[in-house]
Amino acid sequence: MTQFQIELIGMFAAALTTYAFIPQVYKIWKTKVSDGVSLSMYLFMFIGVASWCFYGYLIGSPSVFIANIVAGLLQLMVIYFKIKYK
Amino acid sequence: MTQFQIELIGMFAAALTTYAFIPQVYKIWKTKVSDGVSLSMYLFMFIGVASWCFYGYLIGSPSVFIANIVAGLLQLMVIYFKIKYK
Structure with missing residues (x-):
């Protein structure tokens, strides 16, 4: 498998795990209710995502x-909405 | 930076983004309420995560x-709870 094909799989994975957050962002924005979302989840996630970025x-993985x-x-x-609408 | 040090950063990132899901799993399990969580988010995420695994x-990234x-x-x-408690 070429480097390009491998990165295509990576970008496919990236598109899905990134797109996965959009319905949640939209749901909180639309309903103005964020009770069902855990703030601690998003804070841990954000620090983790910053570390993944560095990794x-x-x-050398685009x-x-x-x-x-x-x-x-x-x-x-999501963190902004969670704080604004709590 | 050595390969070992780089993987330490990766494992730190992994621990955080993985741990981030635990409060959400616990919250739904404890309250039996899953209205605030988007099922579509978790379904997209799951397919994405499977693709990341393959990537x-x-x-060759542990x-x-x-x-x-x-x-x-x-x-x-989370998907199981969402379907069970909907």
């Missing part, structure tokens, strides 16, 4: 690096 | 591989 840079930048931004939005 | 295997196996199991638990 992706170190091993998929890991880019995926975690986008995921981190979406998580910041 | 981690292909690039952190990516192991993290996504554990995360996938936790997500299956």
Whole structure:
């Protein structure tokens, strides 16, 4: 398998795990209710995602690096809504 | 930076993003309420995590591989609760 094909799989994975956060962001934004979402989950996740980003840079993986930048931004939005609508 | 040090950062990131799911699993299990959690988020996430697992295997990254196996199991638990308590 070529490097390009491998990164295609990585980008496919990245698209899914990143897209997975969008319904949650939309749900809280629309309903203004965030009771069902755990703030601690998103805080741990955000620190973890920042570390993944650094790890992706170190091993030279574009998929890991880019995926975690986008995921981190979406998580910041959920954290913002959670604090605003609590 | 040595390979070992890089994997330590990866494992730290893995521990955080994996641990991040535990409060959510615990919250749904304890309250029996899953209204605030988006089922579509967890389904997309699960397929994404399975793809990340394959990607981690292909690039030879123990952190990516192991993290996504554990995360996938936790997500299956949330999906199970979501369907059971809906």
